Amino acid sequence: MQRREFVAVAGAVAAAYPMRNAEFGMRNRSSTEQFRTPHSAFRIGPAQEPSLSPEVFARRLDRARGELKARGLDLLIATPSTNYEYLTGYNPGRSERLIALLLPVVGAPAIVCPSFEVERIKRHSIVTELHAWEEQEDPHALVRETVRRLTPGSRGGTIALESSTAYQTFLRLGRALPGWKFVDAGPVTDRLRVIKSPEEVALLRRAIAITLDAMAATFAQLAVGTTEVQVAQVLSREMEQRGAPGGGLVQFGPSSALPHGGPAGPKLERETVVLIDCGCRVGGYTSDITRTLWFGDRPSEEFRKVFNVVHDAQTAAMDLGRPGTPCEEMDRAARKVITAAGYGPFFTHRLGHGLGMDGHEPEYLVEGNKTRLEPGMVFTIEPGIYQLGKFGVRIEDDCVMTDRGVEVLSQRASRL
Numbered sequence: 418m419q420r421r422e423f424v425a426v427a428g429a430v431a432a433a434y435p436m437r438n439a440e441f442g443m444r445n446r447s448s449t450e451q452f453r454t455p456h457s458a459f460r461i462g463p464a465q466e467p468s469l470s471p472e473v474f475a476r477r478l479d480r481a482r483g484e485l486k487a488r489g490l491d492l493l494i495a496t497p498s499t500n501y502e503y504l505t506g507y508n509p510g511r512s513e514r515l516i517a518l519l520l521p522v523v524g525a526p527a528i529v530c531p532s533f534e535v536e537r538i539k540r541h542s543i544v545t546e547l548h549a550w551e552e553q554e555d556p557h558a559l560v561r562e563t564v565r566r567l568t569p570g571s572r573g574g575t576i577a578l579e580s581s582t583a584y585q586t587f588l589r590l591g592r593a594l595p596g597w598k599f600v601d602a603g604p605v606t607d608r609l610r611v612i613k614s615p616e617e618v619a620l621l622r623r624a625i626a627i628t629l630d631a632m633a634a635t636f637a638q639l640a641v642g643t644t645e646v647q648v649a650q651v652l653s654r655e656m657e658q659r660g661a662p663g664g665g666l667v668q669f670g671p672s673s674a675l676p677h678g679g680p681a682g683p684k685l686e687r688e689t690v691v692l693i694d695c696g697c698r699v700g701g702y703t704s705d706i707t708r709t710l711w712f713g714d715r716p717s718e719e720f721r722k723v724f725n726v727v728h729d730a731q732t733a734a735m736d737l738g739r740p741g742t743p744c745e746e747m748d749r750a751a752r753k754v755i756t757a758a759g760y761g762p763f764f765t766h767r768l769g770h771g772l773g774m775d776g777h778e779p780e781y782l783v784e785g786n787k788t789r790l791e792p793g794m795v796f797t798i799e800p801g802i803y804q805l806g807k808f809g810v811r812i813e814d815d816c817v818m819t820d821r822g823v824e825v826l827s828q829r830a831s832r833l
Contacts, residue, residue, distance in 0.1 A: 468700055469506065469616055469620075469700070470616075471506075471543050473614070473616055474504065474505065474506050474543045475543070477503060477504055477609065478504060478520065478526060480609055481493060481504060481520055481605065481609055482520070482521075482522055482523070484605045484608055484609060485520075485522040485577065485605065486522050488577075488604065488605065489575065490522065490574075490575050490576070490577045490600070490605070491521065491522055491568060491571065491574035491575050491576065492519060492520065492521050492522065492564065492567065492568060492574065492575075492576045492577070492597075493518075493519075493520040493576070493577045493578075493579070493602055493605065494517055494518065494519055494520075494560075494576055494577070494578050494579065494582075494590065494602075495517065495518045495520075495578075495579035495582070495602070495606075496511055496515070496516060496517050496518075496579060496581075496582045496583070496586060497509050497510055497511040497516055498511070498579055498581050498582075499701075499774040499775050500579050500580070500581070500602070500606045500610075501518050501579065502701060502774065503606070503609065503610060503774060504518060504520065504526075505518055505526075505528070505542040505543060505544050506541065506542055506543045507538065507541035507542045509530075509534065509537065509538055509541075509542075511583070514531050514534075514556070515529065515530075515531075515550075515556040515557065515560075515586065516528065516529065516530045516531070516534065516538070517529045517530075517560060518544065519560070519563055519564065519567055521567040521568055524567060525545075525546055526544050526546065527544065527546040527547070527548055527563055527566075527567060528542065528544050528546070528547050528548070529547075529548050529549075529550065529556060529559050529560050529563055530547060530548075530549060530550075531549065531550060531551075531552070531556075532549035532550065532551055534549075535547050535549050548562075548563050555593075557589045557590060557592070557593035558593060560590060560593055560594070561593045561594055564594060564597075572596050573594075573596030573597050573598075574596075574597060574598070575597070575598045575599075575600055576590075576594070576597050576598070576599050576600070577599075577600055577601070577602035577605050578590070578599045578600070578601065578602055579602050579606065580601055580602060580603040580606070587599065607778075607779050610773055610774070610778065610779075611771065611778075611779055611780060611791075611793075611794060612791060612792075612793035612794060613773060613793050613794070613795050613817065614793070617702060617773065617795075618793075618795065618817055618826075620699050620700040620701070620702040621699075621702050621703075621704065621772070621773070621795060621815065621817075621826060622826055623699045623700075624661060624663075624696070624697050624698060624699040624702055624703060624704035625704045625706065625815050625826050625827045627656060627659045627660070627661045627663075627697050627699065627704075628656070628663065628695060628696055628697050628704040628706050628827075629706065629827060629828055630655075630659060631652060631655035631656045631658075631659055631663070631695075631697070632652070632655075632693060632695065632706065632708060634655045635648060635651050635652045635655055635693065636691070636693070636708075636710060638651055639685060639691065639712055640685070641684075641685055641686060641687055642684050642685065643684065643685050644681060644684055644685070645667040645668060645669055645672065645678075645681050645682055646667075646681050648667045648685075648691075648693075649664060649665065649666070649667045652664055652665060652667065652693065652695055656695075656697045659697075660699075661697035661698055661699050662697060662698055663695060663696055663697025663698060663704075664695060664697075665693060665694050665695020665696060666678045666692070666693065666694045666695065667691070667692075667693050668682060668691070668692040668693075668694075668809075669682050669683060669684075669685050669686075669689060669690070669691055669692075670682065670683060670686070670689045670690055670808060671805075671806055671807065671808060672692075673690045673691070673692040673709065673803075673808050673809040673810070674803045674804055674805045674806065674807060674808055674809040675803070675805075675809070676765065676766055676801060676803055676809065676811070685712065687712065687713045687714075688711075688712070688713035688714070688715075688717070689711075689712055689713065689808075690709060690710070690711060690712070690720060690808040690809070690810070691709070691710050691711075691712045692707065692708070692709045692710075692809060692810070692811060693707065693708055694706075694707040694811065694813065695707075696776060701774050702773060702774060703772065703773070703774065703775065703776045704772075704815060704827075705772055705776050705777075705797055705813065705815060706813055706814065706815060706827050707799055707811045707812060707813035708812070708813075708830060709724065709727075709809070709810045709811055709812065716833060719807075720808065720810070721833045723760070723802050723804075723808075723810050724810050724812075724832075724833050725832055725833055726754065726755060726758040726760060726802065727755070727800050727801060727802055727810045727811065727812050728812055728830065728832045728833075729754050729832075730750075730751040730752070730754040730755045730764075730800040731751060731798055731799075731800050731812050731814070731829075733750045733751055733753070733754045734747045734748075734750045734751040734768060734782075734798050734800070734823075735798060735816065735823045735825065736750075736823075737750040738790060738816075738818065738822055738823035739790070739821075739822050740789075740790060740791055740792055740818060740820060740822075741789045741790065742789065742790045743786070743787045743788065743789055743790075744780050744781065744782045744783065744786040744787070744788050744789075744790065745782075745783065745784050745785055745786050745787060747768055747769070747782045747790075747798070748767060748768040748769075748782050748783055748784055749784070751764075751768050751798070751800045752764055752768070752800075754800075755800060755802060760802045763802045763803050763804055764800060764801060764802055764803075765801075765803055766801065767781055767782055767783035767784075768782040768783065768798060768799065768800060769781070769782040769796050769797040769798045769799050769813075770782070770796060770797055771794065771795065771796050772795045772796055772797055772815055773795060780794060780796065782796060782797075782798070790818045791818060792818050792819055792820050793817070793818065794817070794818045795815065795816070795817045795818075795826075796815075796816055796818075797813050797814065797815055797816070798813070798814055798816055798823075799811055799812065799813030799814070800812065812830050814826070814827045814829055814830075815827045
């Protein structure tokens with residue numbers, strides 16, 4: 418089979434997504450000669466890396482104060498995480514040395530950090546008030562002093578602690594602040610992040626476009642005898658060449674029946690299934706897309722049938738989605754199609770998840786989640802059918818809820 422014939426058969430990516438690559442230019446410079454490295458004009462150069470303005474973060478801090486006030490909370494404490502980054506514009510990384518953002522319900526925020534980190538954090542964060550501790554000092558005592566400065570006249574209250582904060586940090590903060598009650602900040606941060614602003618959606622669109630472009634280039638380089646690991650390396654390199662770090666799962670044949678893969682499967686053979694689930698990161702925002710293709714001259718009838726059932730299930734959920742639709746109803750709509758086709762037991766996971774700074778975040782499209790979709794929510798719709806010992810099919814696209822319904826941000830696969 419010639420490469421152009423494979424691309425035609427693999428219409429789930431290539432026919433539906435316009436290829437922007439001069440695909441077959443030069444040899445890959447790595448140790449293997451099984452892959453060719455396509456060139457693409459679709460890149461984000463270092464000087465073009467998109468970023469959010471200080472005004473965006475100022476608005477976020479104001480909204481966070483509003484959420485604290487509405488819930489009767491006095492202070493938010495966040496250690497480095499995507500929640501910390503969401504509010505400050507920078508994630509300095511988490512280690513045994515305490516770095517913490519302190520945001521009072523009234524007034525400016527402050528950051529407690531090691532003294533040698535002050536300059537680095539100043540250069541990248543919008544928070545300008547930093548309180549430094551030396552290596553021989555107790556940072557939690559400095560947190561106590563900073564809390565007193567940020568909440569004058571208060572001897573206690575309720576602190577919302579960022580959900581992923583290390584347990585030992587929680588215990589030490591509790592000992593340092595005995596008059597304060599700690600609660601999970603999840604309801605605050607989830608509400609802040611679940612509705613994406615136009616600036617956030619723009620970053621997601623760029624991550625999605627790079628992901629689709631890199632996937633198409635990777636699929637076009639598939640060759641008999643390559644391994645899942647080798648193709649995953651090609652995928653990561655394609656994303657890196659386009660200016661965005663990323664990667665994902667690559668699964669051949671029976672391995673595709675494991676939703677999240679497993680130990681490296683067999684080498685690629687003709688007339689088999691190839692599943693790639695991947696994403697990249699642009700400006701702190703992450704894409705998440707899955708495509709399942711047939712590598713060979715002609716898809717088997719069973720593959721074609723299963724693929725089209727999954728595609729129809731995805732369509733059913735996309736058509737149903739409107740502002741106000743409960744998340745669980747989205748899952749039910751897709752599951753109904755798959756069950757009616759006789760594959761119900763083989764759809765083994767939820768329909769989708771929220772998407773943003775984290776690859777998986779609220780809201781989740783799953784039975785039991787009665788949360789109603791709202792304009793600005795970004796989520797995946799990714800039904801699948803997994804038949805152990807045979808193959809699996811998953812089709813995953815990234816979507817945003819609009820006033821009119823679901824807008825698919827990624828280019829959908831074609832029905833076979």
